[in-house]
Amino acid sequence: MELNSPLSKRLLIAAQVLALIVYAAALQFLIHTTGGTLFVFTTAAPVLIAVAMIMLGGVLVHHYRRSHSLFVFATFEPGQIVFRQGDEGDCAYFIHSGEVEVLQEEGGKQKPVAVLGKGEYFGEASLIGSAPRNATVRAASRTRAAVLGKDNFLTLLSLMPATQEDVMQRVKERAMKQAAR
Amino acid sequence: MNVFQQDPVDYYGSRFLAVLIVAGIALVLYSLIRYRGRAAGPVPWGVLLAGVAVLPILVTSAGTVLALQRAERVEFCASCHLTMKPFVDDMKNPKSGSLASLHYANRYIADNQCYVCHTSYGLFGTFEAKKEGLHDVFAYYTRSFHLPVKLKHPYPNGDCLKCHGESVKWLASHADFKDQVFSGELSCLQCHAVKTPAHSVALLK
CATH class of the missing domain: 2.60.120.10 (Jelly Rolls)
Structure with missing residues (x-):
């Protein structure tokens, strides 16, 4: 995978989209607190953050290893x-x-x-x-x-x-x- | 709720969370528009890490504190425990005369009335209440509940005594049988459910 290859770009964009979903869930919880919005915010959001961080970390490590190969x-x-x-x-x-x-x-x-x-x-x-x-x-x-x-x-x-x-x-x-x- | 009754955790917590959310959305949108998935150099990586990792972690951490606080509200309880809506309506009805209504109308319990009366003292009280509550939500959505809804277990005296137990007025008026009440030998509701039920009996039918 080349630095800033299509796959690398897609992973970074996907991580950012996941972060936006987390922010949307937090906003929904903040504006309208119900059992449903709290459930989504406290259970789904951490999973999405973990997935986004794995994507980000993967690309970051790959970039580092490439530029230091x-x-x-x-x-x-x-x-x-x-x-x-x-x-x-x-x-x-x-x-x-x-x-x-x-x-x-x-x-x-x-x-x-x-x-x-x-x-x-x-x-x-x-x-x-x-x-x-x-x-x-x-x-x-x-x-x-x-x-x-x-x-x-x-x-x-x-x-x-x-x-x-x-x-x-x-x-x-x-x-x-x-x-x- | 007037300005003197605002909960500081909720008041400042919600504003802090709102700032974090707005900052996070702004950073992610800036990164998406400016760099379009390219990341070379410390600035694009810094923006990415802040928007995708640091701020979301802060948002969920601050949000969890707020969630614990807001999960005690009456509106929050009523949002899932939909079969309890008549009980919430009864509590808010000043003409009801039920114990819940009296406590609510006279501000004996200032707020979080469901939580205060239905949660035993301490951390495990909250845990137990949430465990039972999840079961109630499951029963509601699977339509496996039966009307009229009833308490699963006898109402524990401790849930009354955590407030009344140290009241001089209560100790004086219950002097003859306070030991039996404290030991659980005598239930509070044995006397109080007759004239002033916890929630209006009419609603249970």
Whole structure:
């Protein structure tokens, strides 16, 4: 699950809807206290809060683990989306085997702009610029990639100036290619 | 209820709860509209946690205190114990002459009249009353009750004596048999149910 993936968004929205139901039950109890409104407020509301907190906690822990991941290997099946253009960036990917397609949206259509293979990396631009993903990445074949969380990626760059230079050069080249299109 | 009879827990508790509810709804709506399920950075997470976790916990905690307070009201009892409505009406009728009506009309019991007379002293009194009350609600909704409704157990003297037992006037007027009343040998209702029944007898028919 990518940071701010559709599932993550749905879980957070569902948790907020549950919280609104709790507030509505509390308001109903406050305005019109009867056995029924008290029963709903004192029994159903705590259950809804517990469910909402589990949803929230799950997404929070997932976000934390993603942004602090240290070369955790992930496998993507052909056609599987690694992340989408516009998503919040939380990690960079280093391809161990397989290939991915880089797609950019133009006029509502996705246009392939690059194919990346073994030894290459992607997803670094949004971590450096703290910007949303500028392209969608889809696995072209069965791909195995090492995932490096944002915090660790930035620490790595600050500790290794040569690597930082290489990454910045790569980001610059890609930006120029994108501008040329 | 005039300003001198407001219960402070209810008065301030309900206002505090209202503020928490409004703040919670505002935070959740702001988060839904502003972030639309996205959460990146401390501010969106802070708003989310406050609206979905912290404030709802505070609302249920404050609400529980208020619930315990409001669950003692006559209106609250009558909202579930629907077969008791004629008894509540009788209590509020100053012409009834029943014990309940006399206590109500003369403000011998200022408020929460059902709770005061039908709940024994202490925490377990409340627990017992709620346990019996739940059974009554079940009987009402399953239509398994029989009219006229009657007390399940003989009315305990302790429920009268928790107020009257230390009254100098009562001790003087009941001096001859107070020991029997305290021991339960003699029921209060043995004498009082004849001329002044707890609730008007006419309603029981």
